[in-house]
Amino acid sequence: MLEVVMKISLVCFSLAMLGLIYRLIKGPTTPDRVVALDAIGINLVAIVGILSMLLKTHEFLDVILLIGILAFIGTISFAKFLEKGEIIENERRH
């Protein structure tokens, strides 16, 4: 029973992912895409979580954490890039 539920939720997440990817492709602006990418990251967290339950392993819990961190860092850097045009500011300019 649980397995069926998990598979259904996997399909749901996949559909959500497809929708996000549609947004990623379509745009129309870059922030739209960045937000889509961030949401894809969180989707990935969920998918990996369900998958590791399906595969009956706890080896992938690290991956979940890592995706969370990376999605955060990635979104921050994109955001900074969009705002200032660069990610790591050159200190020497000041």
Added chain:
Amino acid sequence: MSLLHVAIISPFLMAILVPFLYKGLRSIHTGWFVLALPILLFTYFLQWLPVTRKNEAIQESMNWIPSLGIKFTAYVDGLGILFALLITGIGALVVLYSVFYLSKERENLHNFYVYLLMFMGAMLGVVLSDNLITLYMFWELTSISSFLLIAYWYDRERSRYGALKSMLITVFGGLSMLGGFLLLSIMGETFSIRELVAQAGELNDHPLFLFAMVLVLLGAFTKSAQFPFYIWLPDAMEAPTPVSAYLHSATMVKAGIYLVARLSPIFAFSEYWFWLVGGIGIFTLFWGSFNAVKQTDLKGILAFSTVSQLGLIMSLLGAGAAALHYDSLKDNIYTAATIAAVFHLINHATFKGSLFMVVGIVDHETGTRDIRKLGGLLGLMPVTFTIAVIGAFSMAGLPPFNGFLSKEMFFTGMIQLLNVDIFNLQTWGMLFPVLAWVGSVFTFIYSMMIVFKTFTGKLQPEKLPRTPHEAPFGMLVSPMILAALVVLFGIFPNLLSYSLIQPAVAAVIPSLIGPGEQVPVHISHWHGFKPELFMTIGVVALGTAMYVTLNKWSKVYQLFPGKVTLNALYDTGLYSAERGSYTLTKSYMTGFIRTYLVYIFAFFIGILGFTMWNQQAFTFKTDQLAPIGVYEVVLVLVIAASLVTILSAKSRLTSIIALGAVGSAVSLFFVIFRAPDLALTQLVIETVSVALFLLCFYHLPQLSRHEERMSFRLGNLLVSAGVGIVVVLIAISAHSNKMFESISKYYVENTYDKAGGENMVNVILVDFRGFDTLFEVCVLGIAALGIYGMIKLRLEKKGGKSDENE
């Protein structure tokens, strides 16, 4: 290493000393020190004469590369000693001459004598080597030293041109010869010439025999300036005159003759040998003498005359091959040709050496070698004139000089070919005496030109750069000695016949000589009224008539347009080879990386696709496939959609984001396929590289920052589709062809037991196969250092330095 080896190498050792002598003892002309060596060597080689007279040989062997069968085997027999005496004897005279010819103050004498000694040693090595590879080594050394000597006055354009030309032609021949030698060694399984001669009979039937012969002859013909390779010799006349006298008349150009004579016992049974050596020789004789008459430069005449005389010797060696078709020496009239060849070889070295030296004296004392400006030097330079007369008359074949005797013997050899009933000679044999006779007429004409156009007629002092006067005595000594030899050998030819000619001939036709037998050589002045005497009389009569009427028929030479000469062929050939290779390279090396990638990928598709098709390697088995889940399908669709986005995106930023999506999807694949470590790493790396891409994107120059869709190119599509299809096909076939079990079972069983870890991937990375990891760490280190270096060390950029100092 024996004394003989030391003797061969001694010129090289001396060459090392020369620069020190030149720098240390500036007051004495360096040539005097050098002179001692050839004299010493000459006397050393003289002592072997009693041995070689008995048709015996001295052999000394020294290992060089024993594992390859390459030895430095010195082998002195009749032929070797003849050449060694020529090289050292004329070498001594040339060095003596050069002491007076080259100025101590103005010339770089150390260069000259180093090159000359190098050449002398190389030449000795050529004629005294029994091992083919050693012979080839010395052969190339003669080419190189000759190149250096021709370009001795390297600031002149013509010298460099002549040096390059002779280098290209002789090295081309040398390399062909090496090919021939290798074929010979494959056939006979030895590098030793003597051992090859011993199995000459079996070699004749070998399928490689003809190739070997043609290749070896290419080497001999280029070195000995035979038709059509003679063209380098006239241009080599830019060298100093002692060099011309030594290399381009007496020694180096005879290396090819030596080679032909040396290898005659192996090849001469063949009909092709007879026709190639004899036929090309006789044609070269005619062609060289015909062209010599139109020259206006004295050295030009002598160069073509050398070509022609070498052709004469070559044709005699070819004709001598007929002798091998008879079993014994008794009544074998065809040995006369070989005897004549050897005799003329000596004669030519003597008279041509003296003539070159005479021309050098004329050049030195008047400042020109142009026969149109010269004339009337008879009263001013009587000694030079006498020497010139002796040399030129000997060359023309007049009694009582030695040229007369060898010319008579040459005619004898050629006439005897009429009696030969092999090699189709009944039909074509007539060509030999006819060409020989016509060539001799022209020889007579140019010999007369050298003497009479230079020394008689009217003196034209206004045209001469210097006031002519007789040369210093030292300069005259060498040509005087040579002229004396011309007369001596002319009057007492049998001085040579027993000591030098007999053993040399015996070395050329060893199969005919029984034990203790000697070739009957007796050169007599008077044969009786034989055809050859009438031929000589005819040559003199017609030659005189034609010389007197030279102005009337010399227009004949203008009938040939300048564009169809062999020189023009060489020049345009060289030019179009350069041009052609330039155009060819230019046509495919476009400088665009795109083009090269197309080549690489097209080649990739072609080679792999062809191999798959050719080997019928495509297989598709479904029995080992795992079931496909829904989730894999969805992920593949995600990746495919992202890829399409990358390719069709208008903005680069979109492409970069889509690339990130691909990376994440791949890491999800790793999750599905249960590879947590890979998934972790993939995620981190993907994020970092997307950030790097963004960095690059930001730094794109303003100018080319057009945001536009990637343009469509059919070629690109075909290539990329081709690569994709080929790789997929190969992957499917490889998967369908699994031959044996994977070795991973071992790792599964032993990860904990032997390595003490539970994570198998990590145990493999740091334990079972830690060596790879070490170097991947290395790669990362190099990449990091490289990036640091690229960013920090911007040397050519102007602002680079100040940027760092801030």
